[in-house]
Amino acid sequence: MENNKLPVDNTSFFDKPNNVKRVLHSLYGCCALLLLLDFVIHRHVAHNWENLWGFYPLYGFVGCVILVVVAKWMRTFLMRSEDYYEKGEADSDKMPRGNKNNTELGYHDVDA
């Protein structure tokens, strides 16, 4: 299926920087509120670490940063070109039918 590329209109919600700012600010607000709730709500904890103030927020934040940093580092030795395996599997005579001409990178075939 071909994409119908229309002229880009800049009237959508997230095209306005102010809207993006508003969304981000409400996220920051929610985070601050959730941190403060730690003081108000009494937890019945199952684990000692849960007693630490801000354990879950900190764990979530640090965990995600570590996740991304490690994943980024993994790219240095795991990443290959998109057609890495195709170069090795060049037995195209076994091809059941059609679609040899769609060799453009990033192209994804859509079934009927």
Place this chain on the structure above:
Amino acid sequence: MWMLEIPPFLPFFIGALIAAISRGALRNVLMVATPIVSALHLWMIPEGIHLQFPFLDYQLTPYRVDKLSLMFGYVFHIAAFIGIIYALHVRDTLQQVAAMLYAGSGLGAVFAGDLLTLFIFWELLAFTSVFLIWARRTQRSYNAGMRYLIIQVLSGVILLIGTLFYVHEKGTLAFSFIGLEGIAGWLIFIAFGIKCAFPIAHNWLTDAYPEATVTGTVFLSAFTTKVAVYALARAYPGTELLVYIGAAMTCFPIFFAVIENDLRRVLAYSLINQVGFMVVGIGIGTALAINGAVSHAFNDVIFKGLLFMSMGAVLHMTGRINGSDLGGLYKTMPKTTVLCIVGAASISAFPLFSGFVSKSMVMSAAVENGYDWIWLMLLFASAGVFHHAGIKIPYFAFFAHDSGIRANDPPNNMLLAMFIAAVLCIAIGVYPSALYALLPYDTGYNPYDATHVLAQTQLLFFSALAFVWLNLKGLYPPELRSTNLDVDWAYRRAFPSAIQSTFSVIWKADHAIRQAFLVKLHQSLAFLARKNKGISNLLSHTYPAGSMVMWVAVILATYLILSFIR
């Protein structure tokens, strides 16, 4: 009463036959009707063994109903129903038939009361589902399907060998608790493990699922791994090894998911991550943990189906699925965007969405049973799944930079299927009692206490904050067109090239040995010929061979004449 006890796989196999011979609107109506009729029938079936007959010296039980199998039976019907609606626009009979047979095989497997029946449906799952991958009809999907089929069949063969050992050890085929004892226990465990995408054996999933058709992936995501989860829950509850395997499964795929570009492959990695939670629950083995595992499997079928459907819609409408090619689609695909976000919120276990009410059971069970480190890993995985499935999927597909693609929302049948799934996700999240009533055990668990809700919300919001912070700082890895190596590198690259170089060495050595032998042979023949010539001219190799032939003919003729004379 129409209490004719038909095993649930039969309606689907009949449905497949109907799909094969009918066309157009009639086929659509009959295909949608199949899971509805079958589900109504299943709803009225009481628990117990409904079909049993002797086979050689053993009892075969193709239809056994209890709470555990019913749970999976119901959700497979829901998945089949949603999947069929999602695929109504597909004109490809091969896919329709394969999907029906595949759903039927899944149902057959969960209601199998003996190991032989289980094995048959185990293999049928592989042979029917591979057509959903091949139906893409590209070289890539053909190769991926082949690799998928080989690994799935291997799992089946190991299951069969394990079954034979089991029969020898226990003298029965009944499929109940097995445990890690003896060769049989381990072999069956490995067979289940391959289908369950245990680490190292996981790669068939992330390799094949993203190569399947738009609608095929939705079916694939529902059945195979959940059948394996069911089988583990039946045969290996409380096996401690599963806790560690499951924890590994929750953690390692999220790293791959963060750097993966193909968004359906990201979902395939997160599928392993979610199955990991179920495996941990089964490994802990308490009533709460098993409940958590089973209900999470139930929810996962629906929300993972929803996510695969929304990404399928994107692929269907734009022809692209790489994060690097997409973005800004919310402008023209608003309905898909909203439905995808519901799925994302469910898999991330936001309160009031389905993932929350089931995942929290596994987490509670882990911490209650003293698995502190496992609990921390699960917590990390929960944050991670929000990161890659909850944020990355909707963000890179529908928001991020504007790719300029202006694709519309998908056809109505696809939207309807996604809508049904989304409604179920929210309904289960808001009113979990309905789901809990179906569970194997009654634990009186309530997910909605202030502690759980606050903890989970804090975890998720600060994960989102981390995403925002990393993005603003430019630390977030951009989506790049790439292939990331995984375990499949071993059998797609390392092993073949090792084989190739080994064989090239062997061929060379072989050639050299043959050459040397031939030279020696020629030398010794020449030596003998020289010797013979020295003895007599008659023995010389220069003496014509024709004379010998003549003498043979003379002797034979003499024989002939003598036989006439007698």
